[in-house]
Amino acid sequence: MKKVKKQDITRLLSQWQKEFTVFVPSRENGAAEMTVWDGQDVSFLDWYRNTVIPPKANFLLNMEIMFGFRKEDGSYNLELPAAATQKQLVFGIRPCDARATSIIDMVFKDAYEDKYYLNRRENTLLIGMGCLNPYDSCFCTSLGLGPAEATDVDLMLTDIGDDFLIEEVTDKGKELVARTEGVVEATRDDESRAGEVKDTAYKKVTRKIDTREIEKRLPASFDNEEFWEKVAAKCVSCGICTFLCPTCYCFDINDEMLKGDGARYRNWDSCSFPLYTKMPAENPREEKWRRVRQKVHHKYTFYPSLFDVIACTGCGRCIRLCPVNWDITQTLESVPAEAATGTEKK
Amino acid sequence: MSETEQKLRNEAMTLLEQGRADYIIGYEAGSLKFTTTPLITRDKDDIDRLVINPFILNNLSVFLGDISGKAGIVAKGCDSRSIVSLIQDQQLAREDIVIIGVPCSGVIDLNKVEKLTGKDRDELDDIAWAGDKAVVTIEGAKKEFPAKDVLMDDCLSCDMPAPQEYDILLDEVGPLVCDKELSRSQIKELEEMSPEQRWEFWKNEFSRCIRCYACRQVCPACFCKRCFVEETEPQWISPLPKWQDNLIFQMTRMIHVAGRCTDCGECQRSCPVNIPLRSLSKKMEEIADELFQYKAGTDKDAPPLMAAYESEEAEDFIR
Amino acid sequence: MSQESEWEPKILGFLCRWCSYAGADLAGTSRKKYPANIRIIKIPCSGRIDPLLIIRALRTGFDGVLVSGCHPGDCHYQTGNYRARRRIAITKNFLEYMGMEPQRLQASWVSASEGGKFAEVVSEITRDLKEISPNRLFTDERDGTKATE
Structure with a gap:
């Protein structure tokens, strides 16, 4: 060295x-x-x-x-x-x-x-x-x-x-x-x-989460609408936690036309915005709780299942910079141990 | 637990029990030092988590649009003005909300405390009020700061610390430290600049905007279901974070909320890249006052600023 | 300055269809001379004006914006021009605070019978705008960004 x-x-x-x-x-x-x-x-x-x-x-x-x-x-x-x-x-x-x-x-x-x-x-x-x-x-x-x-x-x-x-x-x-x-x-x-x-x-570093327990509990929470509605209640749907997350990579593509010429640009996008999933016929994540659920699951369920790694490194920006102190560690820790019995309403 | 807190919990519980409110919107302790976080619940078991302290920052009226049913909401003076403004705009019915008024002596601006102490907020042991001084404890040592040095700028110009519109009032008005000059010191600096310098200033500030829209999302006055920035036919502004479009977004937003903005300061507080948005919103409030003697959210029976007119009023700019 | 005074400002006019647009029409049919610097968009009422339209025009590269409607009391919809008046007052004051030159946002009351006045208004604001420089509010010398079309 x-x-x-x-x-x-x-x-x-x-x-x-x-x-x-x-x-x-x-x-x-x-x-x-x-x-x-x-x-x-x-x-x-x-x-x-x-x-x-x-x-x-x-x-x-x-x-x-x-x-x-x-x-x-x-x-x-x-x-x-x-x-x-x-x-x-x-x-x-x-x-x-x-x-x-x-x-x-x-x-x-x-x-x-x-x-x-x-x-x-x-x-x-x-x-x-x-x-x-x-x-x-x-x-x-x-x-x-x-x-x-x-x-x-x-x-x-x-x-x-x-x-x-x-x-x-x-x-x-x-x-x-x-x-x-x-x-x-x-x-x-x-x-x-x-x-x-x-x-x-x-x-x-005193803030702790139990990732093993989370990986066990979280997938089963997917249909637990009541849980996600409750944890999402105070989210204001801004883009801070995703834009400033070091692992979030979602982007949008936009054409900028000038007179006779233009450019295709790529810019950051966020799953916190309702517009992110808006399609002509419907929006599968119109409600806030679905977007919050997506964000948490993407990092802690979907990413591990695809790449075998949690897409969160505990940098804490999403907690520190959130205007309402929405805390992902609290949400993860409060995922119920029992799978929800109710099914997701359409 | 303070007396006020106990009273709040009792009142909130009664509201839920008697069915006068389906939801309670208040504050609970946050997960970081010196923070509180919104508590939105219909569960009686959550009621004993409600708190009142010098860090109840958020303007909770922004959540009223999400609630279906009746809501009991904890409101400081400025928040109650936002509620009144929403009633004026017919976004809310007065009978659907129970306003639990909290007199407020101003909230502490942690950015100011950080600047004064040279420490980040999580490195401080304690912040407490002692009369009109804020006592900050760092590694066991106490430091005193005059209230006007640590209060939020918007609190320094507050003249409605207690809600005028309320159903329940939790306490008497505490002492209020005001310094209107100090509260608008940046606006004054800007006013003394040349127009070119001012434009250059804002151009620089908005070049770092990342278009997270936190300023819009935390704003109770921004209640449009669909914002003009999201329109695609026509596309009014580019979704790219170019300074021009960032600036257009914010200028238009500010003009759209003229007469609705109560100078609660949430936009500036939420901005992750520290754009001094209050130097726009406060100025807008002053313009409305100067031209039309209108103060947002002070009279629930008055028509909104932009929906009203007098047959004779300022038109010296019209040819 | 002498160089600058040679330039021809581009003005976007939002004219109420009931009064000012008809007034502009009258200016034309009665062969009143006025500068060709104005491009006109017909709006249903001056009350249609949104600050966004004004700002958007400036972003697009217009040097000035004129909003013109019926005289107070004459609005086809009773109150549209009163509402426009407030909105323009707020917008104008705010944009000036941001750093926009006062000449760039103009307003007038022109009735359907005031062809002469319309011609005068356009002449005046063209002259006013010539006293200031072309609109570079949204041009970026750093990356050469042009205004979008």
Whole structure:
């Protein structure tokens, strides 16, 4: 393992900036998000706990041009956007968000190949940073993660006082470290110090859910209309929990016409909106409780059955940012043990 | 449990037992520090979860449209104005709701507390009132802040802390700290800018809007079954989060709720990317007051602002 | 400024079919001269005006919007123009607070017999708009976004 002095972070990032577009946490624009590093500011080291906008926004843009079109001689000519070849480096991603990226990969990389997503994803290095001060809304440890565990990143940094310990997780990460100045070999002491730091961070996550019990109970709750009506009652059907969820990937496609030309765009969509499922004849999720049920089941039932993994990493954004404090952990914990006897009304 | 809370629970229970309400809409303790969360229930067993504390933020009247049947609703002064406004717009019948009024001394703006202390809300041990000071405890140490520094901006300009329209009033009005100048300090700054600077300001603010529509969803005045942004024939605005369309969405929404908006502040509170929406809604309230001496939600028998007219009124802008 | 004064503003006029539209018609049939800067949309009553129509026109790239209806007391539907008056007042004040130039939103009362007045109104607002620059409220120099058509 390697390490780097904390005061050398600027030096480190400057080197990387020559090769990559470096993204770091910033709240300059009013809400914390990963933005292009200005070459100086590392104040995020003091305030950064996690971003409001999840780093999925770096791969799955909220407004992506799929192609442009131009009307010429009575037909349309299509123009594909230039592939994103610029290499990105996302510095400081938290384990929950890094894992979430791997979860989205299952849809955009494994299930089918989405070149817009993959283009960015494959040109991106993820430099993780252990989360030593998790929020009270965080529950990553219940989903097999640790707030400072090295998973789903290329390099993992852990704050061990004066230095950051660097774990080289992937070959790409190892190669990067090899050509980076200012990185030195870590000692045994550093490694054991990092171990202690990780343990402490792990214990700070106090919000817990029992995923085994949930996986047992939840599928049977599907037809329990009374339960879902009750838990959905206070939801206001906004898009916060889904848009800001690091694993939610739903999108909408829109054509934007200009005079004679235009573009097809892809933007985020949310199953919280009634319009999401609206069809000419009917809307299968007109009622709020059906949408809430969908959101919870998608993450905790459908996704596991398709990909064998829960599509939630316990980042807590949906709890923290919800305007009415709708708490998914409370809903999951309150799923009745007994399957409902009643059948779903039409 | 405070006396007010006990009284609330008793009243709520009576309403359910006597069948005067099918549902109770109130607040219960939230799952995070210093939060409450809406409790919407018809179950008598839930009644002892009802709370009243300085963190009862949400304007619960937004849920009235969801309820079929009669509802007993806990309402602060501003919330009761929203209810009255809904009655004026014939979205509600007065006899279908029982308003349980809670006098309010203002709610605490956790963002302000975070700024003052440099700590996030979950890192604070306690926030409590001591007279007109808020006492914040961080790692055992107590810090005092004057009320006007920690109250929500909309509370600072409140002149109706207790509901005027109610069926049950839980308590006497507590002390109210007002600072109308402070409450509109950003509006003042904007007014002093040139039009170009103002437009640039809003353009920047709205460039980060993600179109989650939380501002619309938490707004009791936004009661349309289908919003113009969702119309497709014609498509009034693009669903893409371009700043132009984000801005058009919000400008149009603000004009649509003129005379309905009671400055409850929910839109700004709900915004995950911190767009200062209240500097739009509050200004709109001022415009309505200035031009038509109209204050939203203060008279349930008055016609809504936009459905009424006087034969002689402001028209110096008309050729 | 001298460069700017050469430009020709595009104005979208929403005219009530009972008064102002007929007034515009009269201006034409009585050969009154007025600038060709206005494009007209006939609406059933000035009370039909929605702030969205005004904002949408500005987003589309019009430099100014005119809403014109019957004089107070003359509305074909009794009260439509009174309602329009409130709505325009609110919209105008609010848009100006946002940063829109006051000249961009205009209103007038023009009756069916006021062909001359209609011509005057169009001349005046064209002149007013020429004093300010073309509408760039919704143009984005950052990405070159054009107004949607």
